[in-house]
Amino acid sequence: MNESPVAAPQAVPTPTHVEPEANTRFSRLRERADELELFISGLLAFALLAVPGYLFDAWARSSLHTEGMYFQLLWFAFSTVVGMCYVLAVALIAHLTVRGYWIGLVGLKSHFPEGIDWAALQKMGPVSRAFLRARDGGLDSSIQRADRLATLLFSTTLICVQTLAGTLVLAMVTLAIAMLIAFLAGGSDQVAMAVVGACLVSLLALAFVPFMLEKAIARRHARGRPSEGLERALQRFLAGMQRVPLLRLMQTMQLTIQSNLRSRSFMVGYLLAIGVAMVLAAVQVAGSVKFSLFNRYQVLTEEAVDNGMLSAHYESLRSTHDQLLAYPMIPADTISSSRLRLFIPHRPQRDNPLARRYCTALPGGENSAEGAPAARAAVDCLALIWTVTLDGKPVNLADFVPFERRDLEMRGLVGYLPLQGLAPGRHDLYLVWHAQGERTGPDRRREYRIPFWYTPDDSKD
Template sequence: MSEALEPGSTPDPGSTDHPDAAGRFARLRERTDELELFISGLLAFALLAVPGRIFDAWATSTVHTEGVYAYALWFGFSTSVGLCYVVAVALIVHLAIRGYWVGLVGLKIHFPEGIRWDRIPLLGPVSRAFYQARVGTLEQSIANADRAASTLFSATLLFALTMVLIGAGSVLLLALAGAVGALVGNTDRIALIIVSSFFGLFIVVNLVPLTLEKWIARRTARGLPSARIARTMRGVLTINQWLIPMRLLLPVQLTLQSNRYARNFMVAYFVAVMVAMSIGGLQAVGSAKFSLFNRYDVVTTEAVEEGMVSAHYESLRVERDRLLRYPMIPSDVVSGPLLRVFIPHQPQRDNGLARRLCALPDGENRLRGAAAETAAVRCVGRLWKVTLDGKPVALEQFVAMERRDLEMRGLVGYLPLSALPPGRHDLRLVWNPDGPDRGTARHRDYRIPFWYAPDPSR
């Protein structure tokens, strides 16, 4: 019970003890369903169109970088895409529940008596009792649907805020760690230390209060003082407050957690976060693979890799091939006397190998002018072995090239074909030919068949 007001005093309008507080909350409650429907309808289907643009931005940017910067791009991409998909699906479900609730309210208005069990045909006393016990009244169904819709809507907002904080915080941390690493040197190692230290601190400040709370409870049960431990615990909680915006997240989280099944709520909450973090990976894998689910028992992946893959031919590439950064030729049929071959340079894959094979200071090409281009061609050429119909192709005559149409840089060379007979020919390119069979540094074999059909008019 609230304390009685002093004579002549005025109740605080913002307090829940104010005589009109219940009325104000009731009036707000009459509008929340409308606001929920408006927000869900506005965002649900709009969010489904966003992941495609995020994927395009990530695919365009990630090819140019490596190390901690690539991790920052990946983390931002995966959290953003997962956020959009999970929130969109949750809001669509919310719209369905709220629509069901609207239908129940309409039935209640037109049929105030609700379900009239005695007038339902083909129901005997046993069936009627069974259904009455499990279905309940129309009023109960309305209340359950209303509660489910509001709970889902609030939980979705909580999840969205969590994902935004995780994504933005992690990308900012990685960017700062990369900047510090670039100033100190050995960017990736320094950045890894900073990021690991931060997440270690985050785990500690969340686990230590739980341990100290149990310790204080045991000491209190034995009649021992715990003032110093309590001060330490409050200090840890203060640090945690700076890491997590408690006033933004906890009102929703603690309300839902204390009014629903607490353990089940937290499990569902963390499962949703993990699912969201995995969606980006599935989208990237799905874009790189021909099909996530297939039954190609005859024309297998191994078979087409020894045959023809459209990503090797610029005229056959499509939007889904943008993650397949393969060596390329213009077309599967060549009529001119020269064959253009483009070998892409991928920093995430090539830089580590180049630091071992190329005599560049700190693994970087710091030369200027023609010397820079010569060093680039010589270095990338050491990563590849190229043959045409089994005969070695010298890469010294290749030149460095920037392909803005492909959003890639690499080497380009023009192979003479006039001495070849018409018909099929096979171009083979092997990356890191002396590499292992497994791992990111494994050798990679690309076969590009093409048909030479010289134009008689030339």
């Protein structure tokens, strides 16, 4: 008895309209992506170049009032955000340039669909024409390459910004925890730095966990031994990392670019961009402190000017360029009145460590007195750190008083030096901070010379 053959199960037909519809939606989305890239780049590129200036002003004002971990916290936040702004702005300007080139190519394609008419280039020699023609990919190839480069620039920029933002958040949380532990331990910066170091080592160790587990699993497989436990541990670790929103957000974009380009080259460029971003803030600060980062002054050297006149010493001559130079100051380079106002700034970052060493009347270098004794204690302490002479004669700082200068965003000591009996003409103030200090290091001896001209006859005009 012949059995009728059993019909093979037929596959469920896939609706034919799904793929074309999805492709249509993607095409429309792709066209919109180019427009959105241009809109975002144009909106942010040049606006971001102005942000570091505002951030620098805010940081400069705040950094003068802090020390220790508070200073480190401000510095890391400032340097990261400034670097993020510069990297993002430069990358977006480059993206605008490439995307503009792409638009130009698309316009040429619409008017000259055949591309270069090599036959019309009669004035070009046959060898040059043949060489260039063999290496020309045509408008379509150029459009595709420009489009690809613009998209890669835009996506890589976003990855760098996300990395810097994540680093900033992580560092702020780590520093906050370290400062809290240090506060509970008595306010020791050494404890805070130890906590920060332990956190950084732990984070670096976490980054190597997947690599080490994969190596261990591979070794067990090579020996024919089971590795289910290690695999489950690795999967749990990766699942835990996936709970970090920023890592999950970066993963698809980063791995897509990394897998479609040379992985090592991408990682080198990516890490280089992050490193450059972290250095840019230091360059901006150095540019504010230095008269010029790049110069060829062979006669009027920095040493010569330090022993001459600096605008930072004269309130009437100071500018925004002198914002970070918290130097001793007098009103102007010419003085007509009978007394000279001398303002000596107090910088917690420098003065507080010395106060803890020399000001034995202040337990731990902290002035806890109230009323008039608080002012007296502050003057007595800073008088141990500063020495002042006028034309070689010592100036007694006991008559100085604490002064809060809202116009300069500084606190310090102010004294009014009598000028009666001085001859008209040049006179020199000489101030030394930490005269017992070494030649190098943060607590090194620092000298300030302030020449001025006494012109008593001008007040009578």
